Amino acid sequence: MTKIDDHSVGLVEAQCAEFNEPLQLASGRTLEQYQLYYETYGELNPSASNAILICHALSGNHHAAGFHSYEDSKPGWWDAYIGPGKPIDTNHFYVVSLNNIGGCDGSTGPSSINPETGEPWGPDFPRLRVRDWVNSQARLADRLGIECWAAVIGGSLGGMQAMRWSLEYPDRIKHCVVIASAMKLTAQNIAFNETARQAICSDPDFSEGHYQQKDNIPRAGLSVARMIGHITYLSGDGMGEKFGRQLRSGTFEQGQDEPVEFQIQSYLRYQGEKFSTSFDANTYILMTQALDYFDLAREYNHDPVEAFKHANSKFLVISFTSDWRFAPARSKEIADALMAAGKSVSYAEIESDAGHDAFLLPNQRYETVFSNYLKGVAQQIESKQHAQ
């Protein structure tokens, strides 16, 4: 039985919101109806001014904090940062975390039934852009009676959603928190994503995306895809410190012909296999394409300064020193563009050897910076409440 402490949001339950108004997508296609799985932590205040939206990254979902049952061995994916007394403090904020459309954890996505055919969407699910998520999230805000978010917060792909929010709905977001993200992927980022997709698509069990009808999953391909991803989420130094050249089995003694297995090999294979049975391959492809396609300033003459002039929110931008997938240089570009656009921006580069994954992990300075920023946000809200 899991020990749930005072800093946990405790037992939580996912909710499902059904939307029957068609959602017009950037691709020109329309999602006639869809559902969003979401969780909420904390209480919405009477003026609905203390709501925070959490946007998830590539493989995230709505379960960001707390436990679904006492039997859960692990809490939600961002439990270190969401809860009473934590940086995203549920004593002050009403936190909304959803599974995005295209996802595979309850919200409408490739594994859902296409009402037109009665079959799973599979590879025919509409290609999505970050702005489609933002639009679907705005509908969820409407449903929950949230006119304006106190903050929209996201790491990695989630940070892209937060930035897009600041441009698409400038009057519905007070603070935008962008962590370990970028205004657009580099060629190297795209190359890793493409290789991962290639691993999935070339697995015969992928069946061109129609694996569900064959009651099958492209386990091997998705596993390799995850291994590729996983390497890029860690830093070389961090991996070296944790695994080095430690052996799991075998010996290097001469005269020994058994194969040798390094700890890092079995760790990576385990991660790949675990992921391959818990995540949907079509969703993985869709999410990595949305990452590749995102380019914050594309519709603003490719000028980030011009883009950010449309924002009304204040910004917190955070990066991690050893993150080479979304390097600090990418975050500095965001901060520089914001400053040039005359926006209020706090930027912190956090020392860490945890690579891109650092945004999910405990880290004293990260917690302090994040906490202090959101304490300020909470104070503004509460002083306004008192003034009313």
Added chain:
Amino acid sequence: MTKIDDHSVGLVEAQCAEFNEPLQLASGRTLEQYQLYYETYGELNPSASNAILICHALSGNHHAAGFHSYEDSKPGWWDAYIGPGKPIDTNHFYVVSLNNIGGCDGSTGPSSINPETGEPWGPDFPRLRVRDWVNSQARLADRLGIECWAAVIGGSLGGMQAMRWSLEYPDRIKHCVVIASAMKLTAQNIAFNETARQAICSDPDFSEGHYQQKDNIPRAGLSVARMIGHITYLSGDGMGEKFGRQLRSGTFEQGQDEPVEFQIQSYLRYQGEKFSTSFDANTYILMTQALDYFDLAREYNHDPVEAFKHANSKFLVISFTSDWRFAPARSKEIADALMAAGKSVSYAEIESDAGHDAFLLPNQRYETVFSNYLKGVAQQIESKQHAQ
């Protein structure tokens, strides 16, 4: 028709040396007989003191310079550095370049016939260590009448062979040139290799390594493996400069549902596919395992200084600033250990944005450093010849 200029070694022909004395391998197994494909460029001098051995990297072979026919569209893999007037100057040196055992370009390897079974070795080919290559190369030296190499030169996995030469045959090597290499792989290196192997082994066409008997190749798996490798051979900045986010097809205009293809995607896929039909999957696995297993100082109490005390040669160590697969820090470790062991070592870190591949590509400073070092070697040899 290819234009062969004055700085080319011109038309060359591979030769084959058969060895019938059993070769004892580090694994305890024995290769009863084997053949080595090799090429030579330049002339051996009467005292056989001007011979240089080229050790190839992961996917290299014996064809390092010149052309096999006038129809060849490309010369050997290190043609930029081997030839008359080039750094490895065939006006002065007799250059020997071989395909290592375990390879797939003529030398005995997994795709050769196992004389005991009459079938291709496939996955039953003995696992090899770098020292096995060095021992087989020493036999080739005997065959060619070369008692002592003027230099043994290699990049990447080739540099590991050069270093091993300096420890195993200290009196048979005068100069050791180690380019873009390391004394052992990092956990991240091993992780990339493991993911590549996993891509190959999980391809159903791999048939646990017995694909030849099925007249098949694990094309998809080997292609993904090469894509992974290829990303790590280039630098992020170099890839960004060359490809950026340029599109090959499709458009990002809203209302367009066609998939978008970036140039980097099609480039990588092309590289993967080309490789998958020209390289042997079992060889790829064997070579990456040899890379993973190599640890220069393992038998010397894990102390590189103690290891290098056994060397008698002089050293040139070269690294490239943007090489993150074999980072300059790894080369500095080599140079530091050599100095601490009291050896003569020249170390140059070359500015380049070409990543690990830089060791194969034209680069002014690299050429100058490399040339000057080998000019010194040639002068020593020639002044000795005159003195005799």
